[in-house]
Amino acid sequence: MAVYTDVSAEELADFLSHYDIGELLSYKGIAEGVENSNFLLHTTRGTYILTLYEKRVAAGDLPFFLNLMTHLAAHGLHCMQPMTTRSGDALGTLAGRPAAIIEFLEGVWPRRPTVQHCTVVGDALATMHLAGAGFEMTRANALSVAGWRPLFAAVEGRTEELQAGARNLLATELDHLEKAWPRTLPTGVIHADLFPDNVLFLGDKLSGLIDFYFACSDILAYDVAICLNAWCFEIDHSFNVTKARAFLNAYNRVRALSIEEQEALPLLARGASIRFLLTRFVDWLNVPPGALVKPKDPQEYLRKLRFHQGVKSIRDYGVEQGLVA
Structure with a gap:
């Protein structure tokens, strides 16, 4: 995860208006990783991850990734899930990039695996x-x-x-x-x-x-x-x-x-x-x-x-x- 593309509060609020996940309270960039631009969102209904897919990720591959997450969760695997708009879409466009909102999972990753x-x-x-x-x-x-x-x-x-x-x-x-x-x-x-x-x-x-x-x-x-x-x-x-x-x-x-x-x-x-x-x-x-x-x-x-x-x-x-x- 990283931040390559900036997102204004106005752009983000408009993007969120298509979802039933509440109104935006705050957001901040996530610095870890190297592939996409990621933000931690806090809304009136919860916490989510916003991902803007950068050029290294082919837009045509995104349905595979998002549908896979949904499939795996339905078959018993603990994994992140994409949120959908009121019209049922998991993928949209924000700041000129394909974008998706993913549920936030509680937990921390192990710095020193046991x-x-x-x-x-x-x-x-x-x-x-x-x-x-x-x-x-x-x-x-x-x-x-x-x-x-x-x-x-x-x-x-x-x-x-x-x-x-x-x-x-x-x-x-x-x-x-x-x-x-x-x-x-x-x-x-x-x-x-x-x-x-x-x-x-x-x-x-x-x-x-x-x-x-x-x-x-x-x-x-x-x-x-x-x-x-x-x-x-x-x-x-x-x-x-x-x-x-x-x-x-x-x-x-x-x-x-x-x-x-x-x-x-x-x-x-x-x-x-x-x-x-x-x-x-x-x-x-x-x-x-x-x-x-x-x-x-x-x-x-x-x-x-x-x-x-x-x-x-x-x-x-x-x-x-x-x-x-």
């Missing part, structure tokens, strides 16, 4: 994958393996700023991933960005999943790999095998990973590292002047990539292959 947090997230991710099986809409993942080469080309000339030798490391890794990327693993709806700041807790209890704006149709185990990277490393970038074991076991109790998925997990984790390394580096180099935004450090994912390159099997993540339980 083993219990990892257990809860494993359960929630598997629940989401099962719930998404009945969702009829699809959306290709533009940031899967076919999308990494163009990202690399856009920043290749500056990759040595990351670390000496990074250019050759990334080029070689991309060659390997493009050749070895699995094509027959189970697919479905994935969140694709389930980092700690997209999961809200009240104590150790999950209160909701948020920010579905990278959700897409892709390999389910790739979503597991993204979470493994996001939840199971410490601040010093060391891998926490206890957290990984808790996360994988919790996921498997809800949706069992096949042997093929388990075998592919180290490769998928390398791919997840490349994906976030490259998109973070692009963002790092292209923050608009004056934007209220905090770009995330791409160096973190260079270290994670090196770790996964040394992983031989799922055993290195704390569980025996075929015996996740």
